[in-house]
Amino acid sequence: MSVDGIIILENSGRPIIQSGFRSTNATYPLLHIDTLNNALASSPQKEDVDPVLYVPGYISDGKHSACCHVKCGDVRILAPIRGDVDPLFAFAFIHTFVEILQDYFGTLSAATLRDNFDVVYQLLEETLDSIGYPNTTSPNQLRDIVLPPSLLHKILSVTGVSGLSNAGHGNITPFSSPIPWRKAGLRYNNNEIYFDVTEVLKAIAGPTGTLYCEVQGKVDSNSRLSGTPDLQLTFTNPDYLVDASFHSCVRLRRWQRDKALSFVPPDGRFTLMEYRYLPPTSRSLSAPSTQVPVPFTLKPVVTIEEDGGSFSVSLTSRLSTRLFDEIVVEFYLGDGSSGVNCTASHGTSWSFDSRTSKIRWDLKTVPPSGTHTLRGSWASSKKYPRPAAAFRVKYDIAKYSYSSIKIDQLRMSGETYKPFKGFRANSKGDVDWRW
Numbered sequence: 001m002s003v004d005g006i007i008i009l010e011n012s013g014r015p016i017i018q019s020g021f022r023s024t025n026a027t028y029p030l031l032h033i034d035t036l037n038n039a040l041a042s043s044p045q046k047e048d049v050d051p052v053l054y055v056p057g058y059i060s061d062g063k064h065s066a067c068c069h070v071k072c073g074d075v076r077i078l079a080p081i082r083g084d085v086d087p088l089f090a091f092a093f094i095h096t097f098v099e100i101l102q103d104y105f106g107t108l109s110a111a112t113l114r115d116n117f118d119v120v121y122q123l124l125e126e127t128l129d130s131i132g133y134p135n136t137t138s139p140n141q142l143r144d145i146v147l148p149p150s151l152l153h154k155i156l157s158v159t160g161v162s163g164l165s166n167a168g169h170g171n172i173t174p175f176s177s178p179i180p181w182r183k184a185g186l187r188y189n190n191n192e193i194y195f196d197v198t199e200v201l202k203a204i205a206g207p208t209g210t211l212y213c214e215v216q217g218k219v220d221s222n223s224r225l226s227g228t229p230d231l232q233l234t235f236t237n238p239d240y241l242v243d244a245s246f247h248s249c250v251r252l253r254r255w256q257r258d259k260a261l262s263f264v265p266p267d268g269r270f271t272l273m274e275y276r277y278l279p280p281t282s283r284s285l286s287a288p289s290t291q292v293p294v295p296f297t298l299k300p301v302v303t304i305e306e307d308g309g310s311f312s313v314s315l316t317s318r319l320s321t322r323l324f325d326e327i328v329v330e331f332y333l334g335d336g337s338s339g340v341n342c343t344a345s346h347g348t349s350w351s352f353d354s355r356t357s358k359i360r361w362d363l364k365t366v367p368p369s370g371t372h373t374l375r376g377s378w379a380s381s382k383k384y385p386r387p388a389a390a391f392r393v394k395y396d397i398a399k400y401s402y403s404s405i406k407i408d409q410l411r412m413s414g415e416t417y418k419p420f421k422g423f424r425a426n427s428k429g430d431v432d433w434r435w
Helices: 028-042 087-105 110-115 117-127 139-145 151-159 162-169 252-258
Strands: 007-010 015-018 052-055 065-072 075-082 192-206 209-224 230-235 241-246 260-263 268-277 296-305 308-317 326-332 337-344 348-353 358-363 371-380 390-398 407-413 420-434
Touching: 007 028, 015 028, 015 110, 015 117, 028 052, 028 065, 028 075, 065 087, 075 087, 087 110, 087 117, 087 139, 110 117, 117 139, 139 268, 241 252, 252 260, 260 268, 296 390, 308 326, 337 348, 337 358, 348 371, 358 371, 407 420
Parallel strands: 192 420
Antiparallel strands: 007 015, 007 075, 052 065, 065 075, 192 209, 209 268, 230 260, 230 407, 241 268, 296 308, 308 371, 326 358, 326 390, 337 371, 348 358, 390 420
16 A cells, blocks of 8 residues: 655645655646645534545546545645555554654644755655655654754755764664664663653543543653663553554564563654553443543533523532643534623633634643632524534643553663663543533
């Protein structure tokens, strides 16, 4: 399977950069750009546009194709595909390419891509060959081929003294390491590795209780280790981590046998593993399939009247010892909404976006067992407005995980030093609460 190319658009729909599209007609990428822009213009909510769009073929050949697109910041990345190519293949490559751009530039934006146009084009050429098959996608290998942007490299490239840019690498040449994801000859004064666990709870709840609940987690790592260390990492209660996927450095058989992660880490930041948390009580067939409780309760009351309506929503924390770092509650009031007037409890704020017809309630911190309330009314150009059937609640909880995952032990072989290890857990949530 292959993708025909990559197109990056700005918010206005104008292309910033695209790959060569050597195997297609010159108008082929324009058809996909026009199809996406037309779909966005005709949709009242841009996030409601299908991620895969049908694109009619040329009049001459009649071959049809599809446009896979992903919104990332203020840019949108397109991947045209034809034939029997699975769209998931295109989305996997898009997300991989986004991670590469973020690794090079930090933040991904239209301004950043314009300022580093030459680097982005080189990355397109190295990651995707002329036929459309992914080529080199490992950030450590790409950094040996395409130098990250810096003021020194820009000065050297402008003056034509490009040979000096590799002076710091010594005798190391691209692809010289026997391990594809790790450079050769790495040396650090302080040898350390950090593990960040992020768990996201996605749930649908309502007056009758929780209808659906799932916890997805991932372990991000930042490695600064000299030489070629071989690590073995074990967690507490690893049996509750199911449907796991791993970085290519992890030895799968060791996880399947001992539930331990054995790997030679890449240099820098990488995602070590992703998983789904399965609580112990939900492993039996007789128990309910969802046992992770939503860490708050919401009591919404919505009244729909002619030419408008009113609402009242109360949020109470279920946490007894921890506080919410931030909670955002959004509610779609329906097309034609205006004249919103709300009263929020102390320490919270609200805003209304007339373009999206959504009201946003921001709660910076919520103490344990704390309660906050928002009341308001709105007018509508429709005789009977049709607001959303649910409030959407997003939140962050620092130093907390639903699975209570912790590092049990970290062993290292192949090197003589003792590395410093750091561990941090954070939890997020995305809950649709029906009224």
